[in-house]
Amino acid sequence: MIDLIKQGVYLLHGTEIRKDATGMPSPDEARENTITYGILRAHDVDHSKGKRMRIKFDAMMSHDITYVGIIQTARASGLEKFPLPYAMTNCHNSLCAVGGTINEDDHVFGLSAAKKYGGIYVPANQAVIHQFAREEMVKCGNMILGSDSHTRYGSLGNMGVGEGGGELVKQLLNNTWDINAPEVVLVWLEGSPRKGIGPHDVAISLVKATFESGFVKNKVLEFAGPGVKNLPIDFRNGIDIMTTETTCLSSIWITDDEVKHHYEIHKRPADFKELRPGDVAYYDAMIRIDLSTQESMIALPYHPSHAFTIHELQENPVEILHQVEEDTKRRYGEKVHCDLVDKVHNGKVMADQGIIAGCAGGTYDNLAAAAAIMNGKSIGNSYFTMSAYPQSVPVFMAAARGHIIEELLETGCIIKPAFCGPCFGAGDVPANNGLSIRHTTRNFPNREGSKPAQGQISLVALMDARSIAATAANGGVITAGTDVDYTDNHKPYEFDEKIYARRVFNGYGKADPSVELRYGPNIKDWPKMYPMMDNMLLELAAVIHDPVTTTDELIPSGETSSYRSNPLKLSEFALSRRVPEYVGLSKRIQSQDLERRAGKCPQHVKDALDKVGASADNTSFGSCVFANKPGDGSAREQAASCQKVLGGDANICYEYATKRYRSNCINWGIVPFTIDAETKFDYKAGDFVYVPGLRQAIIDGKEEIDAKVIAGGEVKDLHLHFTNLTKDEREILVDGCLMNYYAARKK
Structure with a gap:
């Protein structure tokens, strides 16, 4: 499915790959002709072609477990107003604490900061951070810095970078993001995925192929090739968002009519432009992906790279799951008892929970495919449960108007608002020893919310929404999306901008210094920190x-x-x-x-x-x-x-x-x-x-x-x-x- 080519390659006219450097410009010269370097150099304040880059971004994104600290740090450092569009979404810290309004205090603080400094404020449950960026913030050729590691919008022609809050503070204070000029890896897509294959299948395979060796660590992935045209936007977005798990620095894709259509339906046609590498572009390595051979995948605990095809798991479930039990024992000793092999019944692996959520899972196309697969079926009334989280209110509205929500509800699947909780353990925490299959971004230890120190363990396996739906339709027996027959006749996504126009506060360029920040009792300043001694x-x-x-x-x-x-x-x-x-x-x-x-x-x-x-x-x-x-x-x-x-x-x-x-x-x-x-x-x-x-x-x-x-x-x-x-x-x-x-x- 995936081949790693460790040597540098030249891409000629966007179509021909050449390994032989005879007659070619030097790698340093030809690397400047990549899409990556075209964007990075345009944002480098030094306007040079040096080995260091000092980048200023076009926009920034944060959510509600990071923006309070960022603003507090920037305020203590002399912040007067936001110098660039800065969107603050409320999709992580959205659940109110029992007996108090600690989290809502953060949201009120965020709105007051948007008014005071000229920011963009997205109320709770309106959209997960990255979907709001896709719908409202991205522009071809631009760069967005986000205080979330999955800040990836390359499939829409916008380079996204996820960093810690300190780097966003620097941008708010008109300073730069400083990096070594990165290597660029060509991701060459060929073929077309079969029915039942989704973006998470490709993404998990990519992470499996690259993570452990560090093949793309701190490098930029540049997607091109004849296979790109065979992928809808949601499919591209689903792969792109998961490039974070490869440990790459950022990502960018060629743009085409499919991307142009995205900007048109979002009422921003002027933000599209065609992005292509130059006639002779050099890449430091290459990844070839044949989409036509892609299998349905499952990533077992405790990392997205710990992946198998679902058919491999079906053929040898006891040995594979026993390895996870042994890994759990190495991590936690006698603190917990993991019974994952007990999920095997009559040679079949049974899941306890299915989740489709977040920036990777809750897309319109994923929900539509899941509804088509499960149409007329039931998840049953036993231990298996299922939830789906549309990633924004516009996606929810489109899915409702297209009868997707109705069809999912009829199966017994519960529909929940835009929220990232299942990705980090703040929603749908499984029961002890529960096995949850999820179209979310990560399955790290305890990421689903269990507490091994208290004797509790539950486990997450990552799968594509299509395979999760096939599993749900099969009574919780883990099933590959390619093993079911279905027809998806749902209409294409139609974006309705009214909800954002009516609910999102857009104060960029309209800072009002007279506004007082609203503090709750749980919002505190940073304690004193001392300079370094000799x-x-x-x-x-x-x-x-x-x-x-x-x-x-x-x-x-x-x-x-x-x-x-x-x-x-x-x-x-x-x-x-x-x-x-x-x-x-x-x-x-x-x-x-x-x-x-x-x-x-x-x-x-x-x-x-x-x-x-x-x-x-x-x-x-x-x-x-x-x-x-x-x-x-x-x-x-x-x-x-x-x-x-x-x-x-x-x-x-x-x-x-x-x-x-x-x-x-x-x-x-x-x-x-x-x-x-x-x-x-x-x-x-x-x-x-x-x-x-x-x-x-x-x-x-x-x-x-x-x-x-x-x-x-x-x-x-x-x-x-x-x-x-x-x-x-x-x-x-x-x-x-x-x-x-x-x-x-x-x-």
Whole structure:
């Protein structure tokens, strides 16, 4: 289905692929002819063809677990008005806390900020963030920055980038997103998908082929080829949104009449333009996808890349599911008991729940296909349940007018409003040991809302809406969408703009400084954060040797929603699903640092400093997290800010899973150390790492430093790297965080 070509290729006239470089321009010269570089160079404020890019975006997107913190940070840094269109949707923190209105306080704050600073405010349940962007914000050739990792609109000709809140703050303050000029990977589509195949099948196969090896990490995927024309817009969007799970930097597609039609039905024909690579374009690698051979897929816990064809699972269910049970045991030990093999009945795998939701699942075409497959059937009255979440009110309205909602309801499927909750554990949490099949973006550990620390485990497998519908129609027996016959006669999507015109507040360009921000009791300012001292003493508060540590493990999603705007309360959840003792250890380290700053250095800290001949007077003391490869998943800056709020000063790892998590660490003053692959890190929580002369080394532009580990009464050498830091990033680290950086320059 998918071939990876690791060598560079030339694309001639958009149709011919050539590996031979004879007679061709240099790769650097021809890379400029990609769609990717055409867009990036147009947004680079330096207007050069250098190896570094300083990007200003055309628009920004945030949702309600990120925009409060972003605005609070920007306000503390001198924000006066939004300099670009900034849309704030309310699709994550939409559920009201029992006994209070904590979440609605955030929404009122967001509306007041839109009025004060000139923003765009989308009320709760009107649209999930990325569908609102598709319908109202995208433009061919533009770039959008979002505080959500799935900010991907390349299929509509608009490059989307997901980053942590600090990067959005920089744009609000007229600064730039700074990156190394990226490599570009050609994704060449051929053929046409069979009936029953949907976008999630292709997306899961793409993630499976690329994630583990890092084949496209921090690179831009550029989609082209004769197969593109065979994919409707919703199909393209469904693949594109999932490119985040490959760890690529961004994505872009060629545009055609199908894209032109999208802009026409959304009453914005002037925002379309044709995007094509130049006559001779160079790509650093290539992925060939034959859509005609695509199979129905299932991604088993605990990652979208842990994928099989559904037919493979049907042929060998016990062995495959037993492997998931063993993985669960390795992760959680005896805390939970996973009975996934018990889902096999008479050789068939039974699911407990089906969910079609969010930016990937809740599209008009997915709902239409599901309704066609399930038409006249029933999900039954036993344990299997099913919910569908249209991704916006316009999609809901079109589906209702086209009888899709009616047909789904008749099967027993429940229809719910636009909400991203099932993607991160704030809605439709399965029962203990439940197996949920979902057309959503992720199936990371606990992403569905279970709490292993309390003895509960449930599991999510990702499938396309067509296979979920086939499963529901088959009594919960996992079934491939290609194994059922159906006819989808629903009419094409028709966008009705009235709901947005009547409900969305669009204040861009109309900032009103007289408006007062509306604060609820749970919206708090950031605590004081200290500048870096000459030397740094770190105490390890968490040591994680999992292959990858996700942002959901660094800061959980669902149960923390009510505290997203309260840094101190939110920090209480840091690493709670993975290292429950982390918060207590970090608080103890932080309190001892405060004693040190008051001139009363705790004895065990003094003892550690004495072993390396250091003084408490010019040495900070903070906590540190070690993980093999941290930061896969969400762009949520809270994965780093919670560590900082608890006194965290550094991360140490072999590599960072994503650029966005590393950027989050930097913007919160957490030094992003790495160690060499051959370095054995066999230390434990409570051990110390002393980094002498770090402040000056960062100022001087150095990229590595010799440190000391104090463990078990012995002192050992440790070599640390902190590479690829821009001048601004070095100053942010030295100042202690992004807010301190801006505050220092306001004086």
